[in-house]
Amino acid sequence: DAGVIQSPRHEVTEMGQEVTLRCKPISGHDYLFWYRQTMMRGLELLIYFNNNVPIDDSGMPEDRFSAKMPNASFSTLKIQPSEPRDSAVYFCASSPTGTTGELFFGEGSRLTVL
Amino acid sequence: AQSVTQPDIHITVSEGASLELRCNYSYGATPYLFWYVQSPGQGLQLLLKYFSGDTLVQGIKGFEAEFKRSQSSFNLRKPSVHWSDAAEYFCAVGEGNNNDMRFGAGTRLTVKP
Numbered sequence: 001d002a003g004v005i006q007s008p009r010h011e012v013t014e015m016g017q018e019v020t021l022r023c024k025p026i027s028g029h030d031y032l033f034w035y036r037q038t039m040m041r042g043l044e045l046l047i048y049f050n051n052n053v054p055i056d057d058s059g060m061p062e063d064r065f066s067a068k069m070p071n072a073s074f075s076t077l078k079i080q081p082s083e084p085r086d087s088a089v090y091f092c093a094s095s096p097t098g099t100t101g102e103l104f105f106g107e108g109s110r111l112t113v114l
Numbered sequence: 115a116q117s118v119t120q121p122d123i124h125i126t127v128s129e130g131a132s133l134e135l136r137c138n139y140s141y142g143a144t145p146y147l148f149w150y151v152q153s154p155g156q157g158l159q160l161l162l163k164y165f166s167g168d169t170l171v172q173g174i175k176g177f178e179a180e181f182k183r184s185q186s187s188f189n190l191r192k193p194s195v196h197w198s199d200a201a202e203y204f205c206a207v208g209e210g211n212n213n214d215m216r217f218g219a220g221t222r223l224t225v226k227p
Contacts, residue, residue: 004157043204043217056214091157099208099215100146100165105157 004106006092012112018080021109024073025094033103034067034077035091043091049075050098082113116141118207120218127195128226135190135221137205146208147188149179152220153201161203164188175199200225 005024013019025032034046047057052069060067064083069075079086089110093103117140127133139145146165150158162173169181179190188205202222208215 042219045214045216093157102148102160102163103158103215105159107155107157 004092004094004104006090006106006109008109009107010110010112012114013082014114015083016081017113018078019082019086019111019113021077021090021092021111023075023077023092023106025075025092026104027073029094029096029104031095031098032069032075033093033095034075035093037089037091037108038087046077046090079111082111084113087111087113116145116207116209116214116216118205118216118218120203120205120221122221123219124222124224126224126226129197130194133190133192133195133199133223135203135205135223137188137190137218138186139188139205139207140186141207141209143209144183146215147179147181148206148208148215149173149177149188149190150204150206150217151175151201152204158204161190195223195225197225197227199223 007022030051033048036044036046046059047067049069067077089108091105091108093105095103119138121136148163149161151161152158161177162171162179164171164181172178177192179188181188202220204220205218206215
C-alpha cells in the first residue's frame with residue numbers, strides 16, 4: 001500500500017486566499033484524522049471522521065476551517081479565508097481502529113500564509 | 115481530559131550511548147500509550163504502544179518503553195543510539211472511547227559522532 005497520501009506538500013499563499021488540502025487514506029481504514037503541527041502548540045487534533053462521518057470537530061479553530069470526506073478514499077481540509085496564523089504543517093492520518101491502535105500519518109502539507 | 119508531558123525539549127547524546135526519553139501522562143484509567151518518531155520533513159511513525167499486560171514493551175528500531183503506573187510514566191529507552199536515530203520523538207496518550215489522542219510537545223534528539 002502507498003500509505004497516506006497528502007497534497008500539496010507545500011503551499012504558499014497570500015492572506016485572504018482559499019486553501020484546500022487533500023488526503024487519501026490507506027484503503028480499508030475507517031478512521032481519518034486531521035492534525036495541525038506548530039512550534040507553539042505542537043500537534044493538535046482538528047477533526048476526525050469514522051466511516052466518512054465527522055465525529056468530533058471540536059478542535060477546528062474557527063469557522064474559516066472546514067473538512068469533508070465525500071467518500072472513503074478522499075478528504076479535504078479547507079481554510080477560507082486564510083490568515084498568517086494558519087501557517088503550520090497539516091497532517092492527515094488514518095487508522096483501522098481509531099486511537100486504540102496505530103495512526104498512519106501522511107508526510108504533511110506545509111502551509112505558509114503571507 | 116488526558117494529557118501528556120515530555121519534560122525534555124532537546125537531548126544530545128553520543129553515538130553508542132544509551133538513551134532515555136521521559137514521558138508523563140495524566141489520565142484516570144489505564145491509558146493507551148504510544149511513542150512516535152518524526153524525521154525531518156516526514157510524518158510520524160509508530161515506534162511502540164502499550165495497552166495492557168507486560169509493562170515493558172518492545173518496539174521497532176531497538177526501542178523499548180516501560181509503563182509505570184505509580185509514576186504515571188512511559189519512558190522510552192534504547193541501549194545504544196545510532197546516528198540515524200536523530201529525530202523528534204513524541205509520546206501520545208489515547209482513550210479508547212473518544213479517539214482524542216493527545217501528543218506531548220516532543221523531544222528533539224541530536225546524536226553526536
